[in-house]
Amino acid sequence: MAAYSSPHSQYCANCGTSLDPGALICSNCRRFTHADQMEQLANRARQLTALGQLPAARQHWQAILTLLPPDAAQRQGVLREIEKLDKRMSPPPKKADWAKRLGPLGVVAAFIAKFKTALLLLITKGKFLFSILAFLGVYWSLFGWWFAVGLSASVLLHEMGHYIAVKRFGFKAELPMFLPGLGAYVKWNGANVDPGVRAQISLAGPLFGFVSGLLAYSLYSTTHQMVWLAVAQFAGWLNLINLIPVGIFDGGAAISALGRQQRLMILVTCLALAFILHEWAFGFVALGAGYRIWKRDFSLEPRQGIAFAYIAIAAANGLLSWYCFNMTRLLLHRAV
Ligand SMILES: [Zn+2]
Structure with missing residues (x-):
C-alpha cells in the first residue's frame, strides 16, 4: 500500500480523485495539483523581491508558470510580476550624454548642473x-x-x-x-x-x-x-x-x-x-x-x-x- 501512496503526484490533495500522470489540474474538483508548492514559490519570490534579489525572484515566478495549466487565469498575474521585475532589473536609459552630444558646450552645461546641486546643498545644508x-x-x-x-x-x-x-x-x-x-x-x-x-x-x-x-x-x-x-x-x-x-x-x-x-x-x-x-x-x-x-x-x-x-x-x-x-x-x- 505504502508503495503506491505518493499523494502529491497520484491523487488530488483536495478530493482524492486519482490524477493522470503529469496532470496540472484535478479533473474532478479543478484544484491545481501543485497549489501548495506554487504558494510557497510565490511567497519566496515576494521575499526575494523585498530583499532585492530580483533575478532569483524572477526564477521563482518562472517556476510557477511551469506548474500552472496553460489556460489558468492566474498566469496573467504571474506574468505581470515577471514584467515588473524585468522593468526594475533593466533601469531606464540614462537621460542623455549631454557632455558627449554637445561637445564643449555640454561640458559647461554639465558643470552648471553639478554646480547647481552643489550650491543647493550648500544653501540648505550649510x-x-x-x-x-x-x-x-x-x-x-x-x-x-x-x-x-x-x-x-x-x-x-x-x-x-x-x-x-x-x-x-x-x-x-x-x-x-x-x-x-x-x-x-x-x-x-x-x-x-x-x-x-x-x-x-x-x-x-x-x-x-x-x-x-x-x-x-x-x-x-x-x-x-x-x-x-x-x-x-x-x-x-x-x-x-x-x-x-x-x-x-x-x-x-x-x-x-x-x-x-x-x-x-x-x-x-x-x-x-x-x-x-x-x-x-x-x-x-x-x-x-x-x-x-x-x-x-x-x-x-x-x-x-x-x-x-x-x-x-x-x-x-x-x-x-x-x-x-x-x-x-x-x-x-x-x-x-
Ligand atoms: Zn536617520
Missing part, C-alpha cells in the same frame, strides 16, 4: 548646520552637558531605529557610528534593495527619534527639569528636519518609494502645518516634496501606507517640537 549649531549653543549654555547627554541618547535611539529595521528585514548592519558634532549613521548595504523596504528602514529612524522625544518629555513631566523639555523639543525638531525629502536625509530615501500623488499629499499637509504652527521646518519638508515632484523620480509601485507613515511621523515630531517650544517659552516668561 544653513541647517549653522542653525543647528546656533540652537545647540543656546541650549548648551542654558543646560550644560546634561543637554548633550540627552541629545546624544536621542540620536542614538534614532539610529537604533534604523538598525533594528535593517535587522528585521534580514540584512546585515553595523551598530550606529557617531560622527562627533555631526550626528550618527548606521552602515548597511542597501544597494538594490526594494524602495519600499528602504523607505521603511529610513522612516524607522525618525519614528524612534519621536519616541526618544516622548521619553525626554516624560522625564520632564516627572522631574520638572527644563533640560528634558529642551531635549524633547530638539529631538522632535531634528527628526522633522531629517524628513526633508532631499539628499542623504532620511526623508530623501523614504520619498523615493512614493508617486506624484503621495508626494503632493506630503507637500500640502506640511505646508498647512507650517502656516498653522509657524514652524518653518515643515515649510522645508514641503519645499523638498515640491522639489521631488519636479524631479519626477517617482516610484513604479507607490505605497500609500508609506505616505501616511511619512506624514504621521513628520507631524508627530513637529507637533512635539512645537508643543515643547511653546511650553519652554511660557515657563521662561513666567520665570522672568
Whole structure:
C-alpha cells in the first residue's frame, strides 16, 4: 500500500480523485495539483523581491508558470510580476550624454548642473548646520552637558531605529557610528534593495527619534527639569528636519518609494502645518516634496501606507517640537 501512496503526484490533495500522470489540474474538483508548492514559490519570490534579489525572484515566478495549466487565469498575474521585475532589473536609459552630444558646450552645461546641486546643498545644508549649531549653543549654555547627554541618547535611539529595521528585514548592519558634532549613521548595504523596504528602514529612524522625544518629555513631566523639555523639543525638531525629502536625509530615501500623488499629499499637509504652527521646518519638508515632484523620480509601485507613515511621523515630531517650544517659552516668561 505504502508503495503506491505518493499523494502529491497520484491523487488530488483536495478530493482524492486519482490524477493522470503529469496532470496540472484535478479533473474532478479543478484544484491545481501543485497549489501548495506554487504558494510557497510565490511567497519566496515576494521575499526575494523585498530583499532585492530580483533575478532569483524572477526564477521563482518562472517556476510557477511551469506548474500552472496553460489556460489558468492566474498566469496573467504571474506574468505581470515577471514584467515588473524585468522593468526594475533593466533601469531606464540614462537621460542623455549631454557632455558627449554637445561637445564643449555640454561640458559647461554639465558643470552648471553639478554646480547647481552643489550650491543647493550648500544653501540648505550649510544653513541647517549653522542653525543647528546656533540652537545647540543656546541650549548648551542654558543646560550644560546634561543637554548633550540627552541629545546624544536621542540620536542614538534614532539610529537604533534604523538598525533594528535593517535587522528585521534580514540584512546585515553595523551598530550606529557617531560622527562627533555631526550626528550618527548606521552602515548597511542597501544597494538594490526594494524602495519600499528602504523607505521603511529610513522612516524607522525618525519614528524612534519621536519616541526618544516622548521619553525626554516624560522625564520632564516627572522631574520638572527644563533640560528634558529642551531635549524633547530638539529631538522632535531634528527628526522633522531629517524628513526633508532631499539628499542623504532620511526623508530623501523614504520619498523615493512614493508617486506624484503621495508626494503632493506630503507637500500640502506640511505646508498647512507650517502656516498653522509657524514652524518653518515643515515649510522645508514641503519645499523638498515640491522639489521631488519636479524631479519626477517617482516610484513604479507607490505605497500609500508609506505616505501616511511619512506624514504621521513628520507631524508627530513637529507637533512635539512645537508643543515643547511653546511650553519652554511660557515657563521662561513666567520665570522672568
Ligand atoms: Zn536617520
